[in-house]
Amino acid sequence: MGSPAAQNSSRYFVPDPSVWPFVLTIGLVATIVGVSGYLENNHIGPLPIWLGVALSIFIIFRWFQGIARESEGGRYSAQVDRTYRWGMSWFIFSEVMFFAAFFGALFYARGMVMPWLSGEGAKLSTHLTLWPNFEGVWPSNGPANVGGEFKTIPAFDVPLLNTLILISSGVxxxxxxxxxxxxxxxxCILWMWATVALGCSFxxxxxxxxxxxxxxLNLTLGSGIYGSTFFMLTGFHGMHVTLGTIMLTVITLRLMKGHFKPDSHFGFEGVAWYWHFVDVVWIGLFIVVYWL
Structure with a gap:
């Protein structure tokens, strides 16, 4: 039969059915619909946004609470730990692909579309009919001066400060x-609160x-291709920093309650992995979006 410890290490914990994924989906959908309606000036007010955000945050905390109870209750075996590590790895990989799509859109617009619209290397001179006076200069508000003139944010100002803040938070x-x-x-708790403070500062x-x-600066989502790619990249990154800061806060509170052990603390490690990913993405944003 083997020892109880050996039997526990071979068991795989299967949680009970939960409604949290479905309720969280409702909250996220309400938030997305509210934000999209607000951006399109076709909304009934901020109520769907606030309700969606409040519901999402409530469910996330309740979900975290349930997972913490399972972990501290000794219900996770070594196989469950390995599964969580693989799951977190694939989740971060999916996030890499998510941002790669938006970086790709930026490179496509800047490196390929801009030269095409200005007539560079074009086999068909359609630009002469459509936008004969268009100059392929970056940053651009698009043909026909979409959104009006705007100014960009200097890289070595607030963006550099935020870069130093996130690098410090990684340390x-x-x-x-x-x-x-x-x-x-x-x-550990002291360093964690410092990390939370740096995330909030960012x-x-x-x-x-x-x-x-x-x-x-008149730099908005409507400021042509530059404005849309700028806010999509930095805005989604800001959402990830917000979620990461919430997770850091939860982990810190759990540490204060005595959770996690020196040799068993993947909940902590998973959040650390995510936070380092957020740091790396921002360095790429600083270089590509602000500096170059």
Whole structure:
């Protein structure tokens, strides 16, 4: 039969059926519909957005709570731990592909469409009929001056500050991880709160940057291909930073309650993986979107 420990390590925990995925889907759909309607000026007000966001956050926290109880209750075997690692790895890979699509759209517009519209290498001179005066200069608000004139955000201003903030947060969460593995829980909690504070600081400065872009630079989602790719890339990254900051907060609170052990803490590691991914994406954004 084997020892109880050996039997537990070979068991695979299967959770009970849950309604949380379906309720979370409802909250996310309400949020997306509300935001899309707001952007298209075809909405009934901000109520769907606030309800969707509130419902999503509530479900996420309840879901986290259930997973924490399962983990601390000793219901996860070594096989479950390996499954979580594979699952998190594939999730981050899907996120890499998600951002790759938007980076690809930016490269396509900047490196291929702009030269075509200006007549470079074109086999058919349709640009002479459609936009004869178009100049393929980046950043562009598109043919026919879509959205009016705008200014870009200098790379070595708030974007550089946010880059330093995120790089610093990568260092602090790594220090927290080392402290946890060494059994220094108090020091780990201190480093984690520092990481949360840096994540919140990043979001604050990005919100300030957006308000400055809209109100003073006339840089909006309607500012041609540059405006749309700029806000799609930086906006989705901001959403990932928001989710990552929420997860960091949950992990820190769990640490304060005595959760996680030096040799068993994948919940912590999974969030750290995600946060490092967010850091790397931002470095790419800083170079491609702001600097070049």
């Amino acid at each position: 602090t969460i790594t220090m927290a991880h080392h402290a946890l593995k060494e059994g220094k829980r108090g020091l 979001l604050y400065f990005q919100a300030e940057e957006y308000m400055h872009a809209y109100h003073e």
